[in-house]
Amino acid sequence: MKKGLLLGAGFSYDLGMPLASELTEIFLSLFNKINIFLYAKLLSEGEPYGKERPINFNAILEGLMVIIKFKKDKCNNYEEIISSIQNLSNNHKKTLSDTDSYSYLNSVLYNIIWDILYQYQIISYQLLFHKNKNGYKKIQNIFSENETWIFSLNHDLVIELLALEFNIPITYGDTKTIDFPLSNIHSEKLNFSYSMRKNYDKQVLNFFKETRGINLVKLHGGLNEFEYKGKSLMCNLDLNGLSVDEFVTNFQKFNSMGYYYSDKKVPHGGQDMSITNNDYELDIIRKSMLTGGTKYSNTSNIKEGEEKLQVFESILSEINELTVIGYGFGDEHINFRLSNAMVLNKNLSIKIIEPLSIKIPECLKQFNYNQRIQNAMCTATQWISYAQNKTWDYEQKEQIDANNAIREDIKDEVMKYFKQKEAKK
Numbered sequence: 479m480k481k482g483l484l485l486g487a488g489f490s491y492d493l494g495m496p497l498a499s500e501l502t503e504i505f506l507s508l509f510n511k512i513n514i515f516l517y518a519k520l521l522s523e524g525e526p527y528g529k530e531r532p533i534n535f536n537a538i539l540e541g542l543m544v545i546i547k548f549k550k551d552k553c554n555n556y557e558e559i560i561s562s563i564q565n566l567s568n569n570h571k572k573t574l575s576d577t578d579s580y581s582y583l584n585s586v587l588y589n590i591i592w593d594i595l596y597q598y599q600i601i602s603y604q605l606l607f608h609k610n611k612n613g614y615k616k617i618q619n620i621f622s623e624n625e626t627w628i629f630s631l632n633h634d635l636v637i638e639l640l641a642l643e644f645n646i647p648i649t650y651g652d653t654k655t656i657d658f659p660l661s662n663i664h665s666e667k668l669n670f671s672y673s674m675r676k677n678y679d680k681q682v683l684n685f686f687k688e689t690r691g692i693n694l695v696k697l698h699g700g701l702n703e704f705e706y707k708g709k710s711l712m713c714n715l716d717l718n719g720l721s722v723d724e725f726v727t728n729f730q731k732f733n734s735m736g737y738y739y740s741d742k743k744v745p746h747g748g749q750d751m752s753i754t755n756n757d758y759e760l761d762i763i764r765k766s767m768l769t770g771g772t773k774y775s776n777t778s779n780i781k782e783g784e785e786k787l788q789v790f791e792s793i794l795s796e797i798n799e800l801t802v803i804g805y806g807f808g809d810e811h812i813n814f815r816l817s818n819a820m821v822l823n824k825n826l827s828i829k830i831i832e833p834l835s836i837k838i839p840e841c842l843k844q845f846n847y848n849q850r851i852q853n854a855m856c857t858a859t860q861w862i863s864y865a866q867n868k869t870w871d872y873e874q875k876e877q878i879d880a881n882n883a884i885r886e887d888i889k890d891e892v893m894k895y896f897k898q899k900e901a902k903k
Contacts, residue, residue, distance in 0.1 A: 480797040482627040483620065484812075488804020488833060489858045490636040492610050492878050494602025494888045496594075498806075499554040504594055504892060506549045506556075508900070514542040526582050526747060537579035541566060555808070560587060561771030584770075585748025592767055595633055596701060596733060597892045603726055605891075606884050607639060613859030613878050614640050619866040620801055625686035627693045627793045631805060631812070633701050633767050635729065637694055642722040647691030650714045651683030656706075658761075661736050661743075662754045668731055669716040675709060678785035680792060697786050697812070698773060699766030702729055704751070706763050709783070713763070737761070774811040778818065787811065794819035794826065803831040803858050807839040820845045827852070831861045 487497050496504075509517075522535035541563045548559045563584055567577045617640060628637055641648035652671035660666050673683055685693040696703060702715040715732055717725065735753045736743045737760045744752040744760060755761035768774075775781055780788045794800065794815065807813055819826055820842065828842065830853040842851050854861060856870075859878055863871040 479622065479799060481620070481622040481799045481801065482629065482793055482797045484800055484802045484805060485628065485630045485632060485637070486803065486805030487632055488806075488831075489630075490632055490634050491804065491833075492613055492857060492859050493636055493639075494598070494606035494610075494885055495632070495634045495636065496598050496889070498556060500889060501591070501594055501598075502554050502556040502559070504889070504896070505559075505591065506545065506553070507893065508590065508896060509542065509545050509549065511546060514539065514546060518542055521582065521586065522579075524582065526585075527578055531578055532575065533582055534573075534575040534579040537566075537572075537576040538583055541580055541583040556591060557770055557808075560584070560591070560769055563587065564770050564772060582748075588748050588765075588767075588769065589746065591769060592701070592765060594892065594896075595767075597895050598888065599634055599701060600726070600730065601888050601891045603639070605888055606881060609881050609884065610859075610878060611640070611643055613874060614862060615644060616866060617644070617862050618646065619862055621692075623690075624688050625691055625693055627695070627797070629790055629793075630694065630696050630700075631698050631809065633696070633699060635700070635702055635725075637692065638702070638717060638725065639722055641692055642717065642720060642725055647686065647689075648694055648717060649684060649686060649691065650694055651678075651680070651685040652712075652714060653677075653684045655716065656711075656713065658735065658756065659754045659758065660731060660734060661738055662758045663738050666731075668728060668735070669718075670713040671716050671718070672706070672711045672713040675705075675712055675783075675785060678712065678789070680789050695786050695789055696766075697790060698768040701767065702732065703766040704763040705766055709764065712766070773809070776810060778814065787815070791815055791819070795823050797823075798825050799827050799829065801829045801831065801861075803861065804833075806832075807841065813839070813841040817841045817845075820850065826850070829853070831856060831858065833857045833860075 487495065491497065518535050518539040521538045522533045524533055544562050545559060553559060563580065566580045630637060638648065640646070650671060652673045655669060655671050657667040657669045660668065677683070704713050705711065706713055715728055720728070735751065737752045737754045738744070746752055749765045751763050751765060753761050753763055774784055774787060816828070827850045830838070830851070832853065833856055836853045836855045838846055838851055838853060845851055856864070860870065860875060863874055
């Protein structure tokens with residue numbers, strides 16, 4: 479039987495990564511009715527597009543007031559907030575200064591979200607990964623006998639960490655390698671694998687075929703993934719021959735990459751990271767994380783930049799079983815592709831693993847017959863254990879639950895990081 483996995487934030491929960499509600503809580507905690515005026519003033523003094531295109535204080539404040547409204551309404555989905563600010567530009571009456579200002583604000587908010595996830599990844603690895611990793615040790619219970627396609631909607635490194643820890647072959651399908659110095663004053667180099675966007679096709683790339691291993695596709699980008707040379711190259715931090723600790727260390731080095739001018743690090747701008755190329759010149763790479771309401775288009779025809787979705791569609795047409803873990807069915811571009819696949823592939827069944835609800839999502843209700851849709855109200859680790867012998871391991875659940883208090887420690891450490899960062903400003 480050919481199997482695939484679709485993973486949402488709930489899959490990484492037991493290893494300390496945040497749910498959308500937790501990330502939103504931290505994000506909103508950074509803004510209040512007093513400091514947004516200071517933020518608006520500071521941002522309006524910037525010149526990201528040059529002196530001839532100044533940033534508009536009122537437009538920045540308008541965007542920040544959107545955040546305050548969502549905070550007042552106790553919003554628990556940061557992507558809804560980002561989407562609303564992105565939509566401010568849709569009013570045709572807005573000036574160029576307005577739209578520049580919204581774009582600049584969005585780039586600042588993008589970096590905040592990226593930084594929250596980065597801090598969560600590092601701190602959760604330090605505090606919880608090795609305590610809870612054995613709950614995922616038998617993850618291959620839910621894999622195919624040969625290659626298993628994993629489509630992740632998360633930006634985290636959890637699948638990579640588990641593969642390295644448990645010696646499971648894993649690939650992004652990349653066919654070539656490239657390296658970069660950490661900076662023009664630090665000559666140590668980091669290795670990356672990469673694929674050319676124009677060749678991002680499962681038949682062309684170096685994915686596993688008829689052999690054991692994980693073919694990993696991060697549909698919404700990843701913390702360890704970036705785009706280079708005008709988005710033509712899709713690059714991933716190299717996994718080859720590394721221990722799990724070495725990979726995390728390299729991930730931290732990746733975050734420190736940069737270029738120095740007059741002893742000062744050139745600042746990053748939104749998704750763009752200033753780095754040093756192999757000629758020791760200033761260069762730019764682009765973070766791949768997708769967020770907000772414009773991750774992908776809302777139509778089914780594949781466009782440039784949607785190559786990963788094309789692979790997703792293709793695999794859904796071939797597999798017999800898709801296990802969906804920890805995904806809340808909030809992305810329309812994913813949902814209609816699942817629905818289409820169920821129509822076109824009569825052999826496809828879907829298992830939905832969700833700890834908080836056994837409700838079948840609207841997009842799949844019409845296929846709830848002949849066991850094509852099955853669901854279980856449990857966590858990823860519980861399901862991994864159950865899949866082997868069809869019995870629930872209550873002892874394992876108690877062990878995992880005993881470490882849940884550490885999740886609060888992780889959140890506290892992330893909050894502390896941002897408070898210290900704020901104090902320095």
